[in-house]
Amino acid sequence: MLDLRLGESLLTTTIHxxxxxxxxxxxxxxxxRKVRVFVRETALEKNIEEIATAVSPVTESPALSKANPLAKIPALILDDGSALFDSPVICEYLDTMHAGRKLFPASGPARWTALKLQATGDGILDAGVLCRYEMAVRPKEFQWAGWVAGQTKKWHGGLDLLEREVGTLDGEPTIGGITVACALGWLDFRYGDDHWRDARPRLTTWYEKFLARPSMQATMPSA
Amino acid sequence: MLDLRLGESLLTTTIHxxxxxxxxxxxxxxxxRKVRVFVRETALEKNIEEIATAVSPVTESPALSKANPLAKIPALILDDGSALFDSPVICEYLDTMHAGRKLFPASGPARWTALKLQATGDGILDAGVLCRYEMAVRPKEFQWAGWVAGQTKKWHGGLDLLEREVGTLDGEPTIGGITVACALGWLDFRYGDDHWRDARPRLTTWYEKFLARPSMQATMPSA
Structure with a gap:
């Protein structure tokens, strides 16, 4: 039974x-990329084997679907074959697997700030990825400009929020900063002609510095 | 500055x-509904004022967009006007605001089980809601059967996972069970003709019992 195996596996990893x-x-x-940056920031690279996976909302990967029936990446397979998802859960789990500074603040304002930043970055990506699916996966005759306009407004709004609240990104990296940086990196990768930096100078300055981190440099997106 | 206000607000609520x-x-x-059930399970009703909000991916609510520029509900406005989102962040924050049993287990296997269940329920809903938008929001001429088929496969897969791992839902309610119950309730509300109960008898039994809780009965969905 998978439910019991999950519990046993987690106990095993904690003890041994x-x-x-x-x-x-x-x-x-x-x-x-969030997970891959997280793994590098927490020096867990040697504990993770990466399995290349091609998947889209309309093209399945059988191995992935077996692990995560929602058919989405990332999915993390523990040593007993049970699986964890989605990226917030995987990252928070990995944060218990290393002895260094925690990237999920344990409690209080620092935690809510980090989790709100993660939700903002993930929300920008959810909307951006839906735009991408609309234009790159959906057949041309079924593409709807109203959908793209609505989703684009969301991710533009999310970017404006980050510019206004950029001070919450200060300090040592947390899951919040990692998520925001991966969102901005993905916009550069897929929506370079959107020029998100225009009118967002403080976010731009923060990002350029974060982008220099080895964890970000080692995980640049590619098609 | 919103970032500082968020921190001050949270300190204030913790202390006073x-x-x-x-x-x-x-x-x-x-x-x-996840949040509304959570509020009732933790006896926080008197601390929450509910603001009715009409919103879709292509129809904005200006008041909502001001609070959450990603233009999604739920969004929780703290006493200083700063906002928290999305539903996992709001629920975990609310869990620190009451003195009863915590619905986010603090650590260990119980935590990962609850968070994986939440991710599964949310993933079922993400896919289900995308199907709903396709059929109910998108103009007929732009509807794509391939998209609906791909998303439907995801939520069917999520339900099958829950049937296999139904034992992880046992015991006192956590954020995991609340999320799964809200997902199943939404499927009954929007996709009653999908008959998710067929071939998922253990999940059905668990749900019927959970549905009897006052928190669920007080929050039945309506159009």
Whole structure:
């Protein structure tokens, strides 16, 4: 029974140290990149085996669907074969697997700030990815400009919020900053002609500095 | 500056007790229902003022967009006007505002089980809501059967996972069970002709019992 195996696996890893885990990944996915940056920021690279996975909302990967029936990446397979998803859950789990500074603040204002930033970055990506599916996956005759306009307004709004609240990104990296950086990197990758930096100078300055981190440089998106 | 206000507000609420909060809500939204059930399970009703909100991916609510520029519900407005989102963040925040049993287990296997269940329920809903938008919001000439088929496969897969791992739903309610119940309730509301109960007898039994809880009965979806 998978439910029991999940519990046993987590107990085992806690008691005996980090066991090898498998990450279904794709270099183009910004949600996967969050996990890959997180793994590098927490020095867990040696504990993660990455499995290249091609998947879209209309093209399945059988191995992935077996692990995560929602058929989405990232999915993290623990040593007993049970799976964790989505990216917030995977990252928070990995944060318990290393002895360094925690990237999910344990409690109080720092935690809500980090989780709100993560939700903002993920929300920008949800809307951006839906635009991308509309234009790159959906047949041309079924594309609807109203949908793209509505989703674009969402991610533009999210970027404006980040510019206004850019001070919440200050300090050592958290899951919040990692998510925001992966969102901005994905916009550069897929929507370079949107020029998100225009009128968002403080967010731009923050991002350029964050982008220099080895974890970001090692995980640049590619098609 | 919103970032500082968020921090001050949270400190204030922690030190001086629960301040009034405002919840942008809609009776049809399953993600809002998660929060409304959570509020009732934790006896926080008196601390939440609910603000009825009509919104779709292509129809804005100006008041909502000001609070949450991603233009999605639920959004929780704290006493200083700063906002928290999305539903997992709001629920985890509310869990710190009451003195009873916590619905987010603090650590260990119980936490990952609850968060995986939440991710599964939310994933079922993400796919289901995208199907709904396709058929009910998008003009008929732009509807694509391939998209509906792909998303439907995801939520069917999520339901099958819940049937296999139904044992993880046992015990006192957590954010996991609340999310799954709201997902199933939304499927009954919008996709009653999908007959999700067929071939999922254990999940059905669990749901019928959970549905009897006053928190669920008080938050039945309506259009």
């Amino acid at each position: 140290g980090v066991k090898p885990m498998k990450l279904f990944f794709n270099n183009a996915s910004p949600f996967v | 007790g629960v301040k009034p909060m405002k919840l942008f809500f809609n009776n049809a939204s399953p993600f809002v």
